[in-house]
Amino acid sequence: MFSLPPTPEDPVFALNRLFTSDPSPLKISCGIGAYRDNSGNPTVLSCVKKAKEIIGAESQNEYLPIAGDAEFLRLSRELCFGDGSDLSNVESIQSLSGTGGLYLSLKLLKKLGCKKVYASNPTWGNHKSLTLNAGLEYSTYTYLDLSNLKTPEIDFKNLIQDLEGMQKGEGVILQACGHNPTGVDPSEGEWEEIVEVCGRKGLYVILDNAYQGFASGSPSSDSLSIRKFLSSSLDFLVCCSYAKNFGLYGQRVGAVHVVSSESKNVVDAMKQIARATYSNPPKYGSDIVKTVLGSSELREDWISEVGEMSSRIKSMRLAIREKLEEKTGTSWKHVTDQIGMFSYTGLSKEQVMKCREESVYMLDSGRISVAGVNEGNLERICEVIGKAVEE
Ligand SMILES: Cc1ncc(COP(=O)(O)O)c(C=O)c1O
The missing domain is CATH 3.40.640.10 (Type I PLP-dependent aspartate aminotransferase-like (Major domain))
Known part of the structure; x- marks a missing residue:
């Protein structure tokens, strides 16, 4: 009675499932568009x-x-x-x-x-x-x-x-x-x-x-x-x-x-x-x-907390740019020109797959959620991206 062909999974949630099932202790998710603090944890705002x-x-x-x-x-x-x-x-x-x-x-x-x-x-x-x-x-x-x-x-x-x-x-x-x-x-x-x-x-x-x-x-x-x-x-x-x-x-x-x-x-x-x-x-x-x-x-607390989340993301943009410029010797200015939670890195699908082999997850389009980057995982993310674009 309930006969249906398989339904394709939503790409963002499918990526998250891949990330969750990856046993690597080095895995990093820059997939889902949700804010994380500098320790990589979800945040409950203090005003909330x-x-x-x-x-x-x-x-x-x-x-x-x-x-x-x-x-x-x-x-x-x-x-x-x-x-x-x-x-x-x-x-x-x-x-x-x-x-x-x-x-x-x-x-x-x-x-x-x-x-x-x-x-x-x-x-x-x-x-x-x-x-x-x-x-x-x-x-x-x-x-x-x-x-x-x-x-x-x-x-x-x-x-x-x-x-x-x-x-x-x-x-x-x-x-x-x-x-x-x-x-x-x-x-x-x-x-x-x-x-x-x-x-x-x-x-x-x-x-x-x-x-x-x-x-x-x-x-x-x-x-x-x-x-x-x-x-x-x-x-x-x-x-x-x-x-x-x-x-x-x-x-x-x-x-x-x-x-x-x-x-x-x-x-x-x-x-x-x-x-x-x-x-x-x-x-x-x-x-x-x-x-x-x-x-x-x-309300004032909220406005300052939104400001803090946004400026943490901005500082991560700058850090990503500097690290990638250092590692690849090419310009990554677009990462700091962009705004908001996401960066379209410019990586090809093939390069994205290379990153995934190293347990660094981003969407097939090369989009990373900058909110998923922090001082603890920045070095590894940039190392893996740097390698993927140079190979
Ligand atoms: C552009 C855009 N619109 C709308 C949404 C809807 O999000 P939510 O239903 O969680 O409010 C999202 C979530 O990622 C989004 O990126």
């Missing part, structure tokens, strides 16, 4: 610990409304768009982290009659699966010049040309900041042009905001692209994740903010999708985020 103490045993396990916790959503909006923004056209729905927000958004686009959605080439692998799963066609727009990964610059001319080639009513996913996997974001002027073309072409825009705070170290500076869209008076959606910037990976806490003169109707349609999918969102994660953002003291 304090929030958990405040929530304590009093936390009620009642159902949340389908749209989620109203106060959490208000604070999430403020963070996403910046204090003082005019949010009169914005309504929100809580989501199962960033992935769940994208799910609701893509299902909504399907409901609106959209046929096809584009994401950047390259992008986070799940964009394609989510789009196809929502019953939409998937395609890509140019992002990087893939022929020269060692000078990571946006191929902006072709990016714009691809946006210009899209049809009215098609959808486009744009990563708001800290682009995964390339670590390269558009400049302010480039965002302005992107906003202009999206508006003129009548595209449905989904801003995927999974790394707010990780690009520059400052959550408010990282909302630049979102504020550019907000000031354009276009309709758009923003999917926020609190997995990375609060270290709440397992809690599945996020929000979708809808900017439109019809935002209430849009959120009502999304509520119907949510009700028929998981009924209502989980509560503990949004209680934590609400408690942190709602307290000026904890």
Whole structure:
């Protein structure tokens, strides 16, 4: 009865499984996009610990409304768009982290009659699966010049040309900041042009905001692209994740903010999708985020902790660059030019496989999570990469 061909494993989780089953004591994982401290351990932010103490045993396990916790959503909006923004056209729905927000958004686009959605080439692998799963066609727009990964610059001319080639009513996913996997974001002027073309072409825009705070170290500076869209008076959606910037990976806490003169109707349609999918969102994660953002003291702690995570990653970028330059005698400037959690190293698949033979794990594309690098494993990672590129 249940007869099915084998289903391919998700590449990021498959890599993690390979890493876990590797018996080598020297193994190092730079695969999964989750922050690790300088000892290689997952981090619980101290503001999160304090929030958990405040929530304590009093936390009620009642159902949340389908749209989620109203106060959490208000604070999430403020963070996403910046204090003082005019949010009169914005309504929100809580989501199962960033992935769940994208799910609701893509299902909504399907409901609106959209046929096809584009994401950047390259992008986070799940964009394609989510789009196809929502019953939409998937395609890509140019992002990087893939022929020269060692000078990571946006191929902006072709990016714009691809946006210009899209049809009215098609959808486009744009990563708001800290682009995964390339670590390269558009400049302010480039965002302005992107906003202009999206508006003129009548595209449905989904801003995927999974790394707010990780690009520059400052959550408010990282909302630049979102504020550019907000000031354009276009309709758009923003999917926020609190997995990375609060270290709440397992809690599945996020929000979708809808900017439109019809935002209430849009959120009502999304509520119907949510009700028929998981009924209502989980509560503990949004209680934590609400408690942190709602307290000026904890909020300040959070901002400085995000800054610390981001600056540890920046210092690892510099260390990787220096070590690799020393070992290979060639420039690795692109590693420090890139921002956010990831570095597109420029390694070929063959070189990636050589690293894997030495128990240093990264994605086939050559993407490393810089958050997985620390003072203890830096030397070995660079030695293995250095050898792989020289052979
Ligand atoms: C670009 C991008 N968007 C969205 C997500 C969703 O993450 P989550 O569902 O854990 O919030 C990720 C996670 O890696 C991502 O890299």
